[in-house]
Amino acid sequence: MELWFTEEHTDNVTFSIKVDRQIYSGQSEFQRIDIFDSLEFGRFLTLDGYMMLTEKDEFIYHEMIVHVPMAVLPEVKKVLVIGGGDGGAVRELVRYPNVEQIDLVEIDRQVIEACKTYLPQTAGKLDDPRVAIHYADGLKFVRSKKDEYDLIIVDSTDPFGPGEGLFTKEFYGNCYKALTENGAMVNQHESPFYPKDAVAMQRAHKRIIDSFPISRVYQAHIPTYPSGHWLFGFASKKYHPIENYDAAAWKALGLKTKYYNDKIHVGAFALPNYVKELLEEME
């Protein structure tokens, strides 16, 4: 027999992975959660049928969403992670000794429980004593916060379903308010390539630049996401992701990484003309 997982990247493009077996399937209040074993990518997690992570390439996403802001912002003590129930962003954050507290706000308890059981590669650090897990809607959680976090990481699903509120102007405005004066927000920023994704990406960019004085977009090669060309947003009150990037200080930490490095930090902000043009249309 053959078992294949297929994701529609658009109505006209599919990406399929040969599955060894399904490890977990659940339906939460919010979404369908599935975990599979595969020869090519190891275990992988999907929500409502959309790829969230594979063991083989999750390091790219998680390193890029964490180390880029951590290498720019000085003295990050308190971090808010919104979404990210798989624990991958937390795993990278707890490597920093100066981080004192991480609030992880995940709407879906069942995602965290499934990942703790079946995806220890990412979820293995959720028990770190600095991590507090809040089962809540990120949109509501940040409303009451003010001048509290040095870094907010928006590790959301796509801008439909449970993740929709995490792409609104209200949400970005509240994130701004929740940040300390040196703070920054990083978010998964969708892909520029397929037209439907690009529209969502442009809309998010527009709302972020309306809320933050400094806003830049950077990219990574994530082979299991649609088109493999994925963007992240860096939105900041004070620190610029290149001008205030301290390569020497980050290197001195001695963190070993598989994707991120000092040249990638700068190179990731070098966007193709067609992506720059999509962003500039919104500016």
Add this chain to the structure above:
Amino acid sequence: MELWFTEEHTDNVTFSIKVDRQIYSGQSEFQRIDIFDSLEFGRFLTLDGYMMLTEKDEFIYHEMIVHVPMAVLPEVKKVLVIGGGDGGAVRELVRYPNVEQIDLVEIDRQVIEACKTYLPQTAGKLDDPRVAIHYADGLKFVRSKKDEYDLIIVDSTDPFGPGEGLFTKEFYGNCYKALTENGAMVNQHESPFYPKDAVAMQRAHKRIIDSFPISRVYQAHIPTYPSGHWLFGFASKKYHPIENYDAAAWKALGLKTKYYNDKIHVGAFALPNYVKELLEEME
């Protein structure tokens, strides 16, 4: 009805494109040639079932294989393109007024004829008076050449089938000999992501560094190639792709591009750690 083109990226991963209709199918002495129309990618060309180009994203590959070396090398007058029967590399090259002669060596006449008929987007400049088309095996063609070309572009298929000889040590050595003292060779360098592709990529890198004093690898996001993470090799006698890169001179040419720009030029050489490690294993 639905018609889908499916490519196996590995034994366990497939990528499928909904096809409107097949425009051309031929079997040459060397390979099977197919051209399809699709809603998502426009027309696309496959050889032996492997994706060569789509109208939607071919600009990325062709800009990156041409403009990177052209922005580094001074006074490129004579260029050799090996493979590249689709004409995309030639289209970018003829935009440079200083280029006086382009020898295009394509083993398969039928590829050029099909592209001229059905893919004018890439093949439209093959009739430029500076272009001489040679229907020949690139491996044999360069054997007799010495100190003749300022730039060699190896726009080959994968390292099996008709393209196999274009990944050999003999071939790279002959390219070195065929170049002028300021010359450089750029090649499509496969992908680092899937293990089987990575092995081919490492082997090519090893052979190139054995033949050239300066050898660097750069990358681009090409969504319709396996993993979307594609590499190019820059191998040179004298000029370094970053140290000798003249951004101002290139900008002064006023060429409009959709992917390539001055920041991309530098950023493309910023490789992820896991790619650097694959390359360093060969050095």
